[in-house]
Amino acid sequence: MGEEQVQRFTVQSTRILGVIGLVIVAVFVLVGATGIDDSYEAPAYIVCGIVAMLLWVAVLRPSVAVEGDRLVLRNPLNTVRIPLAAIEQLVIRQWLVVSVGGRRYTNAGISRSRRQGMRDDRHTGDTGEELGALSYGGFAERRIQKLAEDARERLGVKPYSDEQEARAADVQRDWAWPEIAALCLLAVALVVTLLV
Template sequence: MTDDQPEEWFRNSSSTAWGFLSAGAAIAIIVIDAATGWHPETTAGGVLFALVAYAAFFRTKVGVSEGDFVLHHLYSTVRFPMAALESVSVGRTLGAYAGGRTFVSGAVGRPLREAVKGAKREHKPLSNHADFVEDRLNGLAQDARDRRGIKRDSDEQFALAEDVRRSWDWPLIGATLVVAVVFAVLLVL
């Protein structure tokens, strides 16, 4: 069911920086190889590295779209109604809880030093990205429940959690597999 839920996406800013560095490294490897005497296995390795970097750093994100809580993973997308979301907590990774299940995403997380502090650290949603995402998603879930008139931890909420949908990014999976096979064959030859 689509409701008046605003569309909002959250991405860890360091993932984007690492993504650009990885893409730049892959392009540099391919260009340097082409300039110094082309080796097909190096080019295939660079393309494979770029595809995996894209999946890991640019594709992964967490958000709300069309009334659903959405987790974009490396090669799949999980979505379920926002009102089914019981809670979100962010440690090294984001953990979303719905219907007795935990859905994890590495798109948003805390640095190791901050995650180790746990409850001892200050909660600063205005200056800390992970705190902001945690508070915002929990607030959006409560708003979605309020709009539908559903109480937290009710049977209605658990029934909504049964509407978990996973879809696969087959073009990206196919491209990665083809390049990986080409790379492996070129290494053996």
């Protein structure tokens, strides 16, 4: 591939809820900082920071994308990069579950209800009409499965082969150190301000 292609799979309703939560926290801080309704004690501002960070890591940060030949799962405190050709199985139900080399990787960035899953399972074709009848989770599942199948074909990797197992060793996990550090610092700050 000459130019690395990126396909993102995002549920906008979840992101909207996360942004609304951050706006509520910001308004709460603004009201306290301006002294409109008496200013708050220091722990209240730190709790606002913790709530904002939790909204970020739990609601806004999780996402799923395909970047070039890798499936990228951005989880609350880490990012996992999986070679598409190494994917043995992928299913989206309450969250995304990917099986690679005997290990399972999950992500809450995409989901679908049990009812949506049962309805989607009735649509087995790949025509535009069939794909249009799927829920967003069903569409994302089919699309990622197709990209994984194409990657295996392009590289000549047979499913459940030794070569696919070898590619599974190339799974990368990177920790979200800024988020981890921010949560730790805020937790320590809260304890210190409560003890003082």
